[in-house]
Amino acid sequence: MADAVPFTDNFSDLSNTQGYQFEFRCERCGNGFRSAFQRDTAETGRSVLRAVGSFFGGKLQDLSYSADQWRYNQATNSAAKDKALTAAVQEITPSFRQCRGCSDWMCSDQCWNEEIGQCLRCSPSVAEEVSRAQASAQRDQIWDKARTKDWTQDVDLDTRAKLTCPSCGVKADGGKFCASCGGSLAPVVHCTECGSQSKVGAMFCGDCGTRL
Structure with missing residues (x-):
């Protein structure tokens, strides 16, 4: 009775018609190891037989067809593969x-x-868990402290923020004036009648109706 073939559930069969090879993977990190490629010496003989049979035809060609049928039917269920898998596991x-x-x-x-x-x-x-816990706590504390700090103290919230300068069209990074041309990022038009301010492009004053 043949010996049982050892196997695991973390390997892939990379075998081909030329020989046998298997890849084993760690089920935690996914790193893998490939076994050394084991050439199928019998397949070399079958390849020669197929080549000769294709050239001469007749009975030899029938034998080459039989060799091909063996390859398709027995490639995954053969004593050679069992032996190769056993060697790969070891x-x-x-x-x-x-x-x-x-x-x-x-x-x-x-x-x-x-x-x-x-x-x-x-x-x-233990050391890895302590380090991971420390890093996690430090990250949480940074977020907590960041939430308690006033980050809007120097931010102008009264003026509508502009993403591009209305004068030159360059992208603006905030502030009241463009860093590229010096133009105001919130230009206004003063009404000559009542002195109120209106947005650039307005045709009439919103307070007194005077044409701008």
Whole structure:
């Protein structure tokens, strides 16, 4: 009876018609490791058979068709692939640990807590958690302090803000005058009759009706 083939749920099959290769991924950080490519020596012989059969035709061509049928029917269910997968698992296993807490496979370099014997998801590093908590608290405190500070003390809220200078059309960054041409960002027209102010472009005074 053949030996059982070990496998995990965190790998992808990258095998092709030339040979076998597998990619294993950490289930926490997603980093992956690829096993060494294992060439299928039998496929090399089948390729030669197909080439010869295509050239000569007849019985040899029938044999080449049989070789192609083998490739499509047996590529994912073959003793060669089982052997290749077993070798790949043995090759990659030292780079992974299976956590007894969550049963996921973790890379030993980045996601494994060696001291506890579990993954960092189940047993986080104390130093990392302290650092993360400190950074989170610091961020919250910055936002709280920013909300209590008056950021509008020097901002002119009485004058309608202009995004572009009405004189030269350049983008304005605030203030009362354009930094490019010196023109007023809120120009007004004074009524000659009553002295009230109106916006540039107004035809008549809004207070006395005098034509501007």
